[in-house]
Amino acid sequence: ISFFTGCRSLSQLAELPETHQILRQTCRDYADRELSPIAARLDKEHVYPAKQIQELGAMGVMAMEVPEELGGAGMDYLAYSLAMEEISRGCASTGVVVSVNNSLYIGPILKFGTEEQKKQWIQPFTTGEKVGCFALSEPGNGSDAGAASTTAHQEGDEWVVNGTKAWITNSWDASAAIVFATTDKTLKHKGISAFLVPMPHPGLSLGKKEDKLGIRASSTANIILEDCRIPLGYMLGPRGSGFKIAMQTLDSGRIGIAAQALGIAQASLECAADYAHRRTAFGAPIGKLQAIQFKLADMAVAIEGARLLTWKAALLRDSKKAFTKEAAMAKLAASEAATFCSHQAIQVLGGMGYVTDMPAERHYRDARITEIYEGTSEIQRLVIAGQLLKEYQL
Amino acid sequence: MSGRVLVGVKRVIDYAVKIRVKPDNTGVVTDGVKHSMNPFCEIAVEEAVKLKEKKLIKEVVAVSCGPQQSQETIRTALAMGADRGIHVDVSGKDYENLGPLQVSKILAALAKQEDAQLILLGKQAIDDDCNQTGQMTAALLDWPQGTFASEVSLEGDKINLVREIDGGLEHIKINTPAVITADLRLNTPRYATLPNIMKAKKKKIVTVKPADLGVDVTSRLEVLKVEEPPQRQAGRV
Secondary structure (H helix, E strand, O other): OHHHHOHHHHHHHHOOOHHHHHHHHHHHHHHHHHHHHHHHHHHHHOOOOHHHHHHHHHHOHHHOOOOHHHOOOOOOHHHHHHHHHHHHHHOHHHHHHHHHHHHHHHHHHHHHOOHHHHHHHOHHHOOOOOEEEEEOOEOOEOOOHHHOOOEEEEEOOEEEEEEEEEEEEOHHHEEEEEEEEEOOHHHHHHHEEEEEEEOOOOOEEEOOOOOOOOOOOOOEEEEEEEEEEEEHHHEEOOOOOHHHHHHHHHHHHHHHHHHHHHHHHHHHHHHHHHHHHHOEEOOEEHHHOHHHHHHHHHHHHHHHHHHHHHHHHHHHHHOOOOOHHHHHHHHHHHHHHHHHHHHHHHHHHHHHHHOOOOOHHHHHHHHHHHHOOOOOHHHHHHHHHHHHHHHOOO | OOOEEEEEOOEEEOOOOOOOEOOOOOOEOOOOOOEEEOHHHHHHHHHHHHHHHOOOOOEEEEEEEEOOOHHHHHHHHHHHOOOEEEEEEOOHHHHHOOOHHHHHHHHHHHHHHHOOOEEEEEOOOOOOOOOOHHHHHHHHHOOOEEEEEEEEEEEOOEEEEEEEEOOEEEEEEEEOOEEEEEOHHHOOOOOOOHHHHHHHOOOOEEEEOHHHHOOOOOOOOOOOOOOOOOOOOOOOO
């Protein structure tokens, strides 16, 4: 396809531009010094990293694509992917908080919001003091997003929203949500609209915080809407465009989650490689054994492949080219790399990999969700196949 | 008073890297090894940027002596808030033999050329641990020096300094222009913000050669051999 005619884009895959190298190093330094040392405690105690999110906000990481006039960093999606990977390498929970705020909350408002909505709903959410969330899934439908049963009907100058949203990341820490509700069930997925809802708000309540396998420092809960009233001006984008907004938003979100998965995978590889140097068995470091070497090589290949896919998707998006297929490929490859690498890292560490003294078990638990949220691996395959078949005109 | 501060930033092997001696014992392995800004230089940059934010000085100029890659170190200083950079191009054998005496001659020449009011340096570099450049630069310029600074405050055209010395803390007052070297507790360097990293792209870095400054970088020292420290032996009870 036309991607390879852009020499600048191609060379960026081989060597990042200097600004991006500095950005990557800055985020890595932050993760090494401020996130890695506390990640185990945040996970064990299910603590939201409020201070770190504010520090990241001050750096511009919570609103990377947002123009400077609105308080953001004014950077591109390649930069965002790099930042996400480095942050997640330190703490995967912090990574998902950053990703949801950037891609799922700010993203659609930036793209579909009015200037007034951008000022009201983006500007306060750039500093890390406030974060947003994305309420699409429901207890009755995740992958089947078009079957939304949450409803919104107009009463005078208000929308009245009723329904329950499930699995909402950041819910307990958010100050606003983008809620997808159907304004006309007969139109099926074309009847879904997007709404901006402040939190807390009368008529909006939170379900219990889910007790998850991984990413435990980020909150996940149901959002329950019971005659939740919001002004008409809180609709995001045209009426009936909610499904389109959600799908386009998730395309970009996939790049962020792919980068999160890369961070987890990379942390697993480093943990395993370091251990292989130091642990001796049969008279030598286990890194000398081919069985271990093959594992490390396979891990490295999986990560590098997924990383290049992620960067390519980001570069395509930055060049305003179609990137749906590549973003799905990146998310699929990266999440499967994360589960593979974290699994193998435990294997390399042996018994040590199974206890909390080493981070391998946390990476294993953190990795698992990346194959599920923001589009399951099965949905990614459907998206990729759909695009592929279009290209081959089937 | 120009209100201009020169900050020296040195590109060194990253503190977290495991150092290995080259097989021919002529030095340590640097090829493909991660490098970053000397941690004490980071503290010096942070102090300079803080002085500018307090409007006590007007311009921060980051200086680095070394090969092409030293420009990355200068760019990091620009991302932290320095205004412009000067890269003194020294490479190959000259770079391998570059030490405090030559660097201080370069800094002294630049200080005169740029009409600097203050030179801020790290107290030492973590690769050679020389702890000499600041002191030599002050001597060459016949300027007062405040080394191992853990607190700096400007008072008119004088500087109040707290120095960390073996016996405790020493309080001194020196005239400007002066040379200050930063110790660990002077401040906590900031993480560059993403907008500043973007802005740093547009800031200017000028490249000069030591000869342009009238400095001869020929070394008076010859490294005979570099070895690993002796292996830890078991103790005896």
